Amino acid sequence: MPVPDPCVVVILGASGDLTSRKLLPALYEQHAAGTLPAATRVLGVSRRPKPDEAWRDELREAVRGHVRDFDDARWATLAPRISYLAGDAARPEEWTRIAARIEELAPGAACGNVLFFLAVAPELYEPIIAGIGATSLVPRDRRVTCGDDRRAWRRIVVEKPFGVDAPSARRLNQRLASVFDEADIYRIDHYLGKESVQGLLALRFANGIFEPLWSERFVDHVQITAAESLGVEDRVAFYDQTGAVRDMIQSHLLQVLAFVAMEPPSVFAADRIRAERRNILESIEPPDAADLPRAAALGQYGPGGDRPGYAETPGVAPGSTTETFAAMRIRFDNWRWAGTPFYLRTGKRLAAKRTEVLVQFKPPPTNLFRRLGREVAGRMVGADRLLIEIAPASEVRLRFLGRAPGSTFSLRELEMDADFGGRGGGAEPEAYGPLLLDAMRGDQSLFKDREEVEAAWSAVEPLIGPASEVLRRGIRDNYPPGGWGPAASEAILARDGRRWSSGPSSSPSV
Numbered sequence: 078m079p080v081p082d083p084c085v086v087v088i089l090g091a092s093g094d095l096t097s098r099k100l101l102p103a104l105y106e107q108h109a110a111g112t113l114p115a116a117t118r119v120l121g122v123s124r125r126p127k128p129d130e131a132w133r134d135e136l137r138e139a140v141r142g143h144v145r146d147f148d149d150a151r152w153a154t155l156a157p158r159i160s161y162l163a164g165d166a167a168r169p170e171e172w173t174r175i176a177a178r179i180e181e182l183a184p185g186a187a188c189g190n191v192l193f194f195l196a197v198a199p200e201l202y203e204p205i206i207a208g209i210g211a212t213s214l215v216p217r218d219r220r221v222t223c224g225d226d227r228r229a230w231r232r233i234v235v236e237k238p239f240g241v242d243a244p245s246a247r248r249l250n251q252r253l254a255s256v257f258d259e260a261d262i263y264r265i266d267h268y269l270g271k272e273s274v275q276g277l278l279a280l281r282f283a284n285g286i287f288e289p290l291w292s293e294r295f296v297d298h299v300q301i302t303a304a305e306s307l308g309v310e311d312r313v314a315f316y317d318q319t320g321a322v323r324d325m326i327q328s329h330l331l332q333v334l335a336f337v338a339m340e341p342p343s344v345f346a347a348d349r350i351r352a353e354r355r356n357i358l359e360s361i362e363p364p365d366a367a368d369l370p371r372a373a374a375l376g377q378y379g380p381g382g383d384r385p386g387y388a389e390t391p392g393v394a395p396g397s398t399t400e401t402f403a404a405m406r407i408r409f410d411n412w413r414w415a416g417t418p419f420y421l422r423t424g425k426r427l428a429a430k431r432t433e434v435l436v437q438f439k440p441p442p443t444n445l446f447r448r449l450g451r452e453v454a455g456r457m458v459g460a461d462r463l464l465i466e467i468a469p470a471s472e473v474r475l476r477f478l479g480r481a482p483g484s485t486f487s488l489r490e491l492e493m494d495a496d497f498g499g500r501g502g503g504a505e506p507e508a509y510g511p512l513l514l515d516a517m518r519g520d521q522s523l524f525k526d527r528e529e530v531e532a533a534w535s536a537v538e539p540l541i542g543p544a545s546e547v548l549r550r551g552i553r554d555n556y557p558p559g560g561w562g563p564a565a566s567e568a569i570l571a572r573d574g575r576r577w578s579s580g581p582s583s584s585p586s587v
C-alpha cells in the first residue's frame with residue numbers, strides 16, 4: 078500500500094463539532110500510531126478569532142476526551158504542527174489571505190500538497206469551492222509542481238450530506254468539477270472507514286463458502302438496521318432540516334447495503350470497487366407512489382420518561398413532519414437479487430444502539446421432518462441466518478439447526494460466532510483516521526464517486542420528495558421511545574410474511 082503523502086490539511090470549519098470530536102482525535106490517533114507523515118501540517122479556518130495557542134489548548138482537551146490512550150508527550154509533538162486562521166471562507170475576497178497562509182505552510186514541509194476538508198454547513202460548500210477555485214492554489218491546468226518536477230496535489234474532502242436530493246447533488250458535483258478533477262474529490266462517508274464495514278468485503282470475497290449462497294436462490298431476504306437509543310439531543314437545528322432518510326439511509330445504510338449486495342470486483346482496486354458499488358445502487362428499483370405506503374414507513378418518537386417527544390423538543394419547528402425513524406423495502410432489478418427484498422431501518426430513541434446486517438437464508442426445498450410433528454417441522458422456518466453485527470460489537474454469528482439431545486429426534490438452534498473486528502471487543506480507531514490517510518495516498522476506494530452519490534439520492538427520492546407526504550400524515554409521536562419504531566414498519570415485513578429481527582435472539586420468519 079502506498080505511503081500517505083505529507084500535506085497541509087486545511088480544515089474549513091475549525092471550531093466545529095466535527096473537527097474537535099472526530100477529525101483531530103483521528104489525526105492524533107494516526108500520529109500516535111506513527112502512520113501520519115511527519116511533515117503533515119494542519120491549518121484550521123473558521124470565523125471566530127483566536128490565537129493558535131488557544132485553539133491548540135481547546136483541541137488538546139477535546140482529543141483527550143475522545144481517544145482511549147491520550148498521552149501529553151505525544152500531543153506535544155503534534156501540537157506545533159497545528160495552526161489557526163480566523164477567516165470567512167465563504168467570502169471569495171478572504172481567500173487571498175487564506176491561500177497565502179497555506180502557501181507559507183506548504184513548501185518544503187509538504188511539497189505543496191493540500192488537502193481541503195469541508196467541515197462546515199453544507200450551504201457553505203459551493204461558495205468555499207468557488208473561493209478555492211479563484212486562488213492560484215489550483216492553477217487553471219490543475220498541474221502543480223514542487224520545483225523538482227514532482228507534481229503536488231490539491232484534493233478536497235466533502236462531508237455528508239452531499240446535497241439534499243439528486244438535483245442538488247448533481248449541481249454540487251458540477252461545482253466541484255469546475256475546480257477539481259474527479260480523482261481529487263473525496264466524498265466521505267465515515268461509515269466506510271469503519272473496519273467492521275470493510276470486514277463485509279473480506280467476509281464475502283476472501284471466502285469461498287458464502288458467495289455461492291449469496292443470491293436470490295438461497296437468500297430469502299436481508300435486513301439492515303442502524304438503531305440509536307439517543308434522541309436528537311443537541312443536533313436539533315441540523316436534524317429538523319434533514320431527517321433520518323437523508324442523515325442515515327441515503328448515506329450510511331446504502332453504503333452498507335452496497336457492500337452486502339454488490340458483485341465481486343475483478344480486482345481489489347479503488348475504481349473497480351467503486352464501479353460495483355455504483356452498479357448495485359443504480360439497480361435499486363425505488364417503490365412507486367402507489368406502492369410507497371406498503372414499502373416504507375416514517376416515524377417520530379413520542380415523549381417518554383421525563384423526556385419530551387421529538388415534536389416538543391425545543392428548536393423543532395411547530396408541526397414539523399421530519400422523520401426520526403425510517404424503514405424501507407428495497408428491490409433490485411438485477412440478476413443476482415431479483416425477488417430478494419432488502420429491508421432497511423434506522424431510528425432514534427429505539428430500544429438499543431446497534432448496527433447490524435442479517436442475511437436470512439431460505440429453508441431447505443423440502444421439509445424432511447414434516448412427519449415428526451409441527452414443532453420440529455416448524456423450527457425449520459427461518460432457521461438459518463447470518464448475523465453481522467457492525468456496532469457496538471463487531472461479531473459475526475451463523476445460526477443453524479442441529480439435533481437436540483434426548484431419546485426422541487428433535488431439532489435445536491446452534492450458533493457459531495466469531496470476533497468479526499478482530500479487536501477482542503475493543504474499540505476501533507476513529508474511522509476518519511484511515512480515511513484521511515487514504516485521501517493523502519490518493520486511494521478513493523472508500524469514497525463515493527459522482528454517480529454513486531446521485532444514484533443513492535435517486536433510490537430514496539420517494540421517501541423525501543412530494544410522494545412521501547402520504548407517509549408523514551399522523552407522524553407525530555407515532556412510536557414510543559424504547560421500542561423498534563412505528564407499527565407501519567412492522568407491517569412492511571408482515572405483508573411479506575416476515576418480521577424484523579429486533580435483537581440477536583429473535584428469529585425472523587420467512
Ligand SMILES: NC(=O)c1ccc[n+]([C@@H]2O[C@H](COP(=O)([O-])OP(=O)(O)OC[C@H]3O[C@@H](n4cnc5c(N)ncnc54)[C@H](OP(=O)(O)O)[C@@H]3O)[C@@H](O)[C@H]2O)c1
Nearest residue numbers: 090092093094095123124125165166167196197198199236
Ligand atoms: N459533527 C459530526 O459528527 C458530523 C458527522 C458527519 C458529518 N458532519 C458534517 O460536517 C459538517 C460540519 O458539522 P459540525 O457538526 O462540525 O458543524 P458545527 O459544529 O456547526 O461547525 C461548523 C463550523 O463552521 C464554522 N463556520 C461557519 N461559517 C463559516 C465560514 N463562513 N467560514 C469558515 N468557517 C465557518 C463555524 O465556526 P465559526 O462560527 O467560528 O465560523 C463552525 O466551527 C456539516 O456539513 C455536517 O453535516 C458532521
